Amino acid sequence: MNSLNILFLMLSVILFSCTNKSVDKSIIFHGGPILTMSDDMSKMPEAVYVKNGKIISVGSKESILKLKTSDTHLIDLQGKTLLPGFIDVHSHPDLTGYLNSFLDLSGFTNKTPEEVWIKLEAAVKKAEKGEWILAKGFDPMLINSLKAPSLSYLDSIAPDKAIFIIAQSLHSAWANSLALKEMGITASTPDPAPGSYYEKDENSELTGFIAEVEAIKPAQNIILKKIDIKKDIVAVLDSYTREGVTTISTLGLFDKDGKSFLMYEHLSTNHQSFIQKVLELLGILPEKKPTVRHFVYLIEDNQDKFPETVENGDEFFKILGIKLWYDGSPYTGSMYLEEPYLESKLMQKSLKIPLNHKGKALISPNDFYHKVKRFHELGWQIAVHTQGDKSSEEVIGAFKKALAESPKRDHRHRLEHCVLFSKSQLDTAKELNMTLSFHINHLYYYGKALREDILGKERAELILPVKSAKNAGLYFSLHADLPMYPIEPFSLIQTAVTRTNKEDELLGQNEAISVMDALKSLTIYSAWQLHMEDKIGSIEEGKYADLVILDKNPLKVSPNNLQNISVVKTFVNGNEVFSQ
Known part of the structure; x- marks a missing residue:
């Protein structure tokens, strides 16, 4: 056999292995509570029959067992609880993968300012000349008395090495002179956008502080080229399944060269192209295995990756729309408010927010309207970062103006984070058929700071109005905004139900929701936000078998113990993707 024939045979084997051949397998779940999250929760089924990744039948144990064949896998829940898999509608797995290699300065692992600076200086000493020291999680809210690093301090510990520190909020950063030089930033560099800037002192010299996403991009472009995230991407996707998450939505892919996009498409899509298989065999793409469904919202920098039509991808991987920003973070003073931030030591001393500051929009209202109108008319779903009430x-x-000019009812445009959102705004959002996703663990981790240092008691009682959104008839979801907060669906659920912060203080009791509503916000309501409510989000016949087994029934657990519920197994499309 000559070499040409051998090559042809090898390519044929590869091509055959790329076909999407279904596996004839079936599973019966029985022996424990089954919370379907369907419209009618009055009926509690005893068993579920799954075949070829789909839910075929839901009903009594007797009727379901009649469907059993010789190769059916019986899973006895032994009193454990079966739910549809959780859906994380606002996450950043790519950013999480890149940050995995950063030095952790966060309040989750450090308790005092001394710990932070000792850890940073130790990393600087280990680094080679010219190397970048990358750190994440800088957080004056969780670490008392932690002050922002000065440019002179960063230069003194690393005169010949670049330092870049990203805040826990991911909306601000600090860099030393060498990092700024490599980024191409000088005192004469113009601010890239309203509210996004390179801070200067009274002498118009750089201080090293960088505010908001647009100003951070020059550093981002350098850093992304330094990190190979192939292994980290797989590890991050695996971390979702450990928490019972079966579907994720990325709100903005940040790499310009598209590496992470290609890897995500390869890992999640239900088919594998010939080229993808070859690249996998060559080690360029990671090994394909069952993992989470993945829906993507691109950012404007990646418009070249938009497909020609919204009818792209499949029910496992798809580009849904565009992510836009209107304001920033409460913890950098860039959340856009109707009334000024509170006067406090944290705001003026630690965060350097001037008195009577209200934040500002990151874009003019007119420019934003034109972006909304353009993407809406192209048919893309729009997700907008908005935290403050003025924003x-x-x-x-x-949106009201754009939708009046180009009516389309089932657009499901999304508003993200929604820290302050009035009842009249909720009513208007409902009229426009918009949908909200709440960054609920702002309350858990930073509720005390929001009340005492940032907003004051009156406004803090109104933050994250989840119950009001439900009362307005809106579909809503909860999210962790990984990597800002850990995924942990039951941490989100507990916070939404109890409205208590990490100090166990109550905040906005009138906005507490039931456990059932919180569960639905992470399942069927989230599925609706992704235009997937007829495919996932509940245990119903004809839907995909995206399921999670829990060690306890969340409807029977004390609200204060919800976050202690553990995931036993996770299934995507009938495939077991995690087992405890």
């Missing part, structure tokens, strides 16, 4: 008012105004 939300202007964002809703832009």
Whole structure:
């Protein structure tokens, strides 16, 4: 056999292995509570029959067992609880993968300012000349008395090495002079966008502080080229399944060269192309295995990756729309408010927020309206970062105008984070058929700071109005915004149900929701936000078998113990992707 024939045979084997051949297998789940998250929760089924990744039948144990064949796998829940898999509608797995290699300065692993600076200086000493020291999680809210590093301090510990520190909020950063030089930033560099800037002192010299996403991008472009995230991407996707998450939505892919996009498509899509298989065999793409469904919202920098039509991808991997920003973070003073931030030591001393500051929009209302109108008319779903009440008012105004000019009812445009959102704004959002996703663990981790240092008691009682959103008839979801907070669905659920912060203080009791509503916000409501409510989000016949087994029934657990519930097994498309 000559070499050409051998090559042809090898390619034929590869091509055959790329076909999407279904596996004839079936599973019966029985022996424990089954919470379907369907419209009618009055009926509690005893068993579920799954075949070829789909839910075929839901009903009594007797009727389901009649469907058993010789190769059916019986899973006795032994009193454990079966639910549809959780859906994380607002996450950043790519950013999480890149940050995995960063030095951790966060309040989750450090308790005092001394710990932070000792850890940073130790990393600097280990680094080679010219090397970048990358750190994450800088957080004056969780670490008392932690002050922002000065440029002179960073230069003194690393005169010949670049330092870049990203805040826990991911909306601000600090860099030393060498890092700024390599980024191409000088005192004469113009601010890239309203509210996004390179801070200067009274002498118009750089301080090293960088505010908001647009100003961070020059560093981002350098850092992304330094990190190979192939292994980290797989590890991050695996971390979702350990928490019972079966579907994720990435709100903005940040790499310009598209490496992470290609890897995500390869890992999640239900088919594998010939080229993908070859690249996998060559080690360029990671090994394909069952993992989470993945829906993507691109950012404007990646518009070249938009497919020609919204009808792209499949029910495992798809580009849904565009992510836009209107304001920033409460912890950098860039959340856009109707009334000024509170006067406090944290705001003026630690965060250097001036008195009577209200934040500002990161884009003009007119420019934002034109972006909304353009992407809406192209048919893409739009997800907008909006935290402050003034921001939300202007964002809703832009959508109201665009939708009046180009009516389309089932667009499901999304508003993300929604820290302050008035009842009248909720009513308008409902009229426009918009949907909200709440960054609920702002309350858990930073509720005390929001009340005492950032917003004051009156406004803090109104934050994250989940119950009001439900009362307005809106579909809503909860999210962790990984890597800002850990995934942990039951931490989100517990916070939404109890409205208590990590100090066990109650905040906004009137906005507490039931456990059932919280569960639905992470299952069927989230599925609706992704236009997937007829495919996932509940245990119903004809839907995909995306399922999670829990060690306890969340409807029977004390609200204060919800976050202690453990995931036993996770299934995507009938495939077991995690087992305790």
